[in-house]
Structures are given as C-alpha cells and as structure tokens.
Amino acid sequence: MPENRAGHRHGRTVRLAVAIIPAASATPAGDPVVFMEGGPGGDAFGNIPFLIGAGVNRDRELIVMAQRGTLHSEPNLACPEIDRFYAGAVGLPFNAPSTGELLVRATKECRDRLTAGGAELAAYNTTENAADFADLRAALGIDRWNVYGYSYGTNLALTYLRLYPEGIRSVAIDSVAPPPVVNLPWTWDSFREGLDEVFAACEAQPACKNRYPDLPGTVTEQVRRLEEHPLTLTAQPPGGGNPVTVVLDGGSLVDLLVAKAVPFADLPAALDELAHGNPERFARARAAGATPVIGEFAYGLKESVACGEWVPGYSRADVLAAGRRNFPGWPDAVLAQAPQLPFQYDVCRVWNVPDRTAVQRVATVSDVPALVISGTFDSKTGASWGRYAARTLSRSTVVRIPGIGHWVVPQSCCAQSVLTSFLAHPTAPDTACVADLAPAPFTITPETEAA
Template identity: 70%
Template sequence: MPKRTIHAATTAAALVCLSVFGTTTGSAASPLAPFAGPGPGPGPSGAPRFVSGPCPRPPEPIEALKSAKCGFLKVPENRARPGGRTIDLAVAVIPAVHPAKPAQDPVVFMAGGPGGDTFDDIPFLVESGLNKDRELIVMAQRGNLYDRPNLACPEIDRANGKAVGLRYGAQPAEQLMLKAVQECRDRLTADGVDLSAYNTTENAADFADLRTALDIPRWNVYGYSYGSDLALTYLRLHPQGIRAMAIDSITPPREAVLPWGWSSAAEGIDTIFAACAAQPACKSRYPDLHRTLTQQVRKLEAHPLTLNVPPPGGGKPVKVVLDGGALLDLIVGFNVRPENIPAALDELSNGNPERFAQARAAGSVQNVGAFAHGLTESVACSEWAPGYSEADVLKAGREAFPGWPDTVLAQVPQLPFQYDVCRIWNVPDRSSVQRVATVSPVPALVLSGTFDAKTGASWARGVARDLSRSTSVLIPGIGHWVVPQSPCAQQVLASFFAHPTAPDTGCVDDLEPKPFTITPK
C-alpha cells in the first residue's frame, strides 16, 4: 500500500524542527529502590540470555508490574570486544488486559531520552491502551535505572537543581555543570564502565537479542522521541521479526545533530503562535506574540529577574533567575503548557512572571539518580555533536530567531554547554554509522504533534518518504510524545497494530487545538 499523509484540520503554521533528546528535571524527589533481585552485577560476557527475576520496586508502585513477568536480559557491554563483561538490562512483560483473546504479536516499547526511566513510562502506556489486547514488553535501555550498571549521575541532578538560581547560559552555570560531568565520568570509568558502548547501535542490538531470548517470532515496535531514533536504527540493522513499527515525535537518525535543535524550537513556537492567531479570542487578546516573545527574551537577557518562589505544588520558596535563555528553555520544554504560553507571555510583559518563575523553580526539585545522564552524554557526544561546532549552533540559532541575543542563541535548547560537556565525556565519533536513513517496506505509523518544539513535526516527512508503507498522522495542538496526550492518536495506534497497512485515521479529520487560556486585561 502506498504511504499516506493525513494532515488534520489545523491552524498551524509551516513546520520546522528539533528534538529534545532528554530532560533533566524531574518530579518530587524520592528515594529510589533498587531492582530487587538476586544475581551478580556485570561479569564476563556470554551468549545473550534472559534470566527471570522479581520486578523493580519503584518509589511509587506501578500497578501493571504486579501481574508482569520480569527479569534481566544479559548481553555483552561491548559487542566489538569478545570476552568482555556482561551487563544486565531490566525487562518486564506486561500481560494483555483482555487475556482471553490476546494478539499473537506483542508490542515492545522504546523510551525517549536517552536516559529516562523506562519503567516510569509504563502507566502512560497502559492508560494509552498499549496492552489492551496484546502483551506489552518494556526494557530499560542500557545504563538506565534498574539496569546493572546504572549510568545515573546524581552529580548532574544536583547541579541542575542548583542551576535554577543562576543565569541559564552564563559561566557560573557552565562551571557547575562541567564539574558535575567530570565527577560522574570519573566515577563511572573507575567502576569499569565502557562509555563508548552506550550508543544507539548497541541499544538496537539489545532489542534484537531480547526478541530472540524471549522466543518471540514477530513483534510490533513503538518508540517516541529518542525511542524513534532507536526504533529506526533497529529497523535498519535488525529488520527480522518486526511486524509493524509506530514512531512518535520523530528524531530522524540522519538529521539528529545539535544545531537541529534550533529549527525544531522555532517550528513548535511558530505553530503555537499561529494557532493562537487562528482563534479570534486569542488573536484579539494576544495580537503579536512573536514580538512579545522577542521583547521579553531581550529584556530578560539584559536584566534578569531574581525571584524567590515556591515550586509548583508548594514547598519552601527557592531562588530562581529568569533570563532570556531560561525563558526559551521553559517554552521549548513545555514547562508551561502550550495553551497557557500566550497568557504567560502577556503576564510577563506586564510585570507578572509567576508562571515562568514557578516553572523554573520546578527544576530545583530533582529526582536524584533516576535519570541515566551517562547514556545521554554517550549518545549525544558520539552521535549528535560530531561534525559541528559552537559556531554552527550559533548560526542555526540566528537563523531560527533573528535579532535575538547571541548569549541566548549560543546554547542549544535543553542541551546547554554540550560541546564543552563532550570534550570532558570523550567518546569516539560514531556519526558516520548512525546518521543513516532507514529505508524499509515494513508497515510504519509516523505520528507527530503540531506544537512539538523538541522534535519538529516537519522532520517526520523525510522519514516517512523512506518507509514505503508508512502512514503519517499529524495531530494538531499536541506537543512532545503524542499518544498519551491524544485519545485520537491512541485510537489510530490501536487501529494500526490491528491493521498495519490500513489503519483507521478518521478521528483526525475534525481535530483542532484546544482553546488557549484567555486572561482578563
């Protein structure tokens, strides 16, 4: 079947691009229980195999794990080094909600990040219906929470928590971050971790080994954000046994480089502002959002605000600094919901920074140890950074946001100081083997949200062109990670897994962005 592109009725402007490859702020801090189970840590490598064991015990219990079958996939840390050590990857097989008629082929999930706690995504997947009539398989990507080794960097979490009280792109914040990165790298390498082995090629091979180890003839793949990058790499290198593949909030392997972040940021913001302009009440109340944003970025960069505000949900007030770079980063990261961004910018321009200040304060509350920054840095520094420079980032920023201060445009949104970080992290360049298009006849669903400022929706088009039996769906008014936010996207995904070459996309036709928040003058 020829590929189809479904563009929902939407007021969005032309699409541009980027990807948030990982977020570092977390929810309320809590102690993290280890994966409770016997067995040694990393040891000598052998043939990949699955070893049953107890499920992880997260700080907040996950209902679906009560009925899951769990264990570890044991794989070589570095497949290029025969005889090296083995690492353990946490796995959960979650049964279908309707076990009387389960589909034969399960869904395997590939999380975003890289480095996010995969198990923390399970409630969203279950609520989205991923295991309604088929098993759902979740595996923590190498280095993630509950794996052995776990490439968490509490040093970076603590630095991120302190950075909210500093200017976003200034030297004190940079020094704080680089010191934390050096400490984490030194600790991980002293523990024997081969940082060069934590990359997308090895991640993809892990999933290929998991299918074989679980004796699954065929399965379906669903990945979002970095998980789409991983899914496309997996499809390219290990196409055997893949029945269908759905990717959400696309990070194209061929285009995923650091300067790419700027075009995605501009695309998402342009689309949000265009959607506001298409709603009469929003257009009347907030008539020139581009000008308002530019004015506020320039003003805050020249004269940052220093405030003491409580984090969202309450708690002791914390010192935050709101400058131009922090403002942009909060918008790109959707720390303020898209439907509230016009109102928040208008309030800010009228002397009320509360929405953005509280969103900045949220970064002070870190889930220390939950995020595998080690995986993030190994992927970013070996696959996204090589071949480009700080000058290329600045050039891309100037093209995306003409006239903005260079001090803002010098830092890629969500990944500040990345080139200096990579000089410390010091992993080999893998760009030539990773920046490759995936060309495949496997049925594919390509999902994007028009408001996505992390992985701009327009970049999905090139990916879809290379997947000859693909269906592209654009959901208006949705930001990053579409499926959990859109009941229509959930219907389309279920229909796709039931009928991969002919999914029902009818619900998309009448979708429009929700009304924006309108505050009184």
C-alpha cells in the same frame, strides 16, 4: 548482554531488566508490542502507567525493557552529580560561562566515577542499544513483534529497523528524531517550528488573536529584555516544598518554552503577564527544577549518545547560525546554546567518547509498515521531521495531531485510536478521527496594566 559486542573488555556484561504487561483483552493477538523509551536515559518502567493508560496493551502483550545504563539496569549510569547541579542551577544565570563550568565539573565527576567502576562509556550507544532489543526478541522466543518508540526511542527504533529488520511486524514512531538529522543546530529548527505552530493556533482563534495580537513580538521582546536585565525571584515549586530563589533570564525563558513548562493553553496568557511585569508562571516553572528526583535519569547513556552521535560534525558557530536564522534579533548569548543541550560541546570534551556519526547518521529504508505520529506543537522534535523520516519508509502512514506537544499518544485519544488501528491493520489504519481535530482553546485573561 555484552557491554561491547566488538569483544573488548574481556567479556564484561550488562544486565537489563524487562517487564511484561499482559494484554487487557481476553483474546490477545499473538504478536506483542515492545516499547522503546526516550531520552536517551529515561526510565522506561516509570512510563508503564502512561502506556497502559493509552491502551498500548489493549490487544497485545506489552514488553518494556530498561535500556542499557538506565534505571533498573546494571550498571545504572545515573549522575547524581549532574542532578544536583541542575537543582542549584535554577538560581544561576542560564548561559553564563560560570554556570557552564559548574555543569562541566559535575559531568567530569560523574564520568570519573563511572569509568572507575569499570563502565566502558563508548559502549552505551544506539547500535548496542538496538542489538540489545534484537537479542531480547530471541531470548523471549518471539517470532514477530511490533515496535513502538517515542523521542530518542524513535531514533533507536529506526536504527533497530535498519540493522535488525527480521521479526518486525510493524513500527510506530512518535515525536520523531530521524538519525540522519539529529544534531545541535537541528534543535533550533524544531523549536522554531513548534513555537510557530502555537502562535499560528492563537492567530486562528479570534478571542486569542484579539487578546494577544503579537505573540512572536512579545517573545522576542521578553527574551531580549530578560537577557539584558535578568530577574531574581522567589518562587514556590509547583510540587510543593519551600520557596526557592530562581533567576529568570532570556536563556531560561527559552528553556522553559522548549520544555513546555507552562501548558500550551496558558502560554499566551503567561507571556502577556510576563510582558506586563508578572513573571509568576514562569518563575514557578523554573522553580520546579529545584526538586529533581536524584538518580532517576541516566546521564551516562544520554551523554554517550549525544557526544558520539549528535554533536560531531557541527561547530559552535553552526549552532549560533541556526539560532540566528530561526530567531533573528535574539541575543547571541541565548542563541549560542542549543535548546535543552546547553554547554554541550564543553560537556562532550570531558565525556570523551568516539565519533559515531558515520555509522549512526544513516537513513532507514524499509517496507515494513510504519506509523509516524507527530504533534504540531512539539518544540523538541518538530512535526515536519516525521514526514522527513517517512520518505524512506515506503509503507508508512503519517499522522499530525494538532495542538499536541512531545510524546503524542498518551496525550491524544485520537492518536491512541490510530495506534490501536495500526497495530490491528498496519497497512491500512483508520485515521479518520484526525480530520476533526483542532488545538484546544487558549486561556484568555483580562487585560492588565503594565507594572
């Protein structure tokens, strides 16, 4: 593919790897499914087992392409410098300026290396990404196909549908990040929505309500306490290996909550244990970050998209205001950093790509049949944003799966059934299984005395 379709850089090209997984059915339908990975920067090939396990290829061929800049594509815009920063950051205060300086330094080192190798970072954006998929369909000679994307892949899928609607039979978007609203303040809104849904589910289960009567108050108390008095602990990474030193403070607790580092079923118990002087579950979850797979995630694509399409137009004050609106009483040091995107303004200053919001923050208006799937516990892309995106998709079906977090289909048999039905009948999928769903029971532990 051209690296930059505007014709710059003397026709430099990128190479994108494509995997084609046969349909499980002996009599497959003729229109395949093409998958759009999240991130941005995730390894699409690494998620093929989850797609097969979820039955996405049950009745249709499944096509998976490594997006530009990601693992298995050329060039691969991985940043081992940033991977190594995050491995060491588990032992640092999450929101400290000194931590941010180390992240910015690692980011600049990666940027300098990638640009020295000839990469035009501004070309790694959602518009070019969508054009790659349009060219892929033509290269494979496919008349019509179905699109399935999750997380950033929904942002990409909606952009692709807006720019290249021809040949698209249907679109399924899972854990929706609508292009018009993805920005740093928005992350606080999604976190609040997902966390509220978890706490409401506990409130609706008598055993959980009686055992953990004030989870919102517990979280606020622990975020404030840990930010004022951070804990330095030794913890065993969940995947094994030597124990590592971790710092558990208010910012890192929030990051772990957004990332679902502790399973939802165990979250009330983990918060109660933390309040009673036992931080082990969160410490182990924090320690997991000490053993990343170096070079797997493409920060080059992630930063180019985030800095060109998500960050511009909103200030640091806007992020703080959104945090205060959603979590009044939390420390400003925590609220000043967008969940999952700490120090992003400083990172983008050194990444230095153009503002693309005018061409990217655009709603997709379409009558192509669409399935919009959200998990009620999703703290990264709150479930309400699925309904928001569906407002301009006139033939859309909106499904909310209770008790599920980010990337719903691999986690929910019902969602898998709905997706299969949608691919067979895009304008009339069978969603009956949703009506009987409820969040799974939460783990109830014996009461403990405060340490």
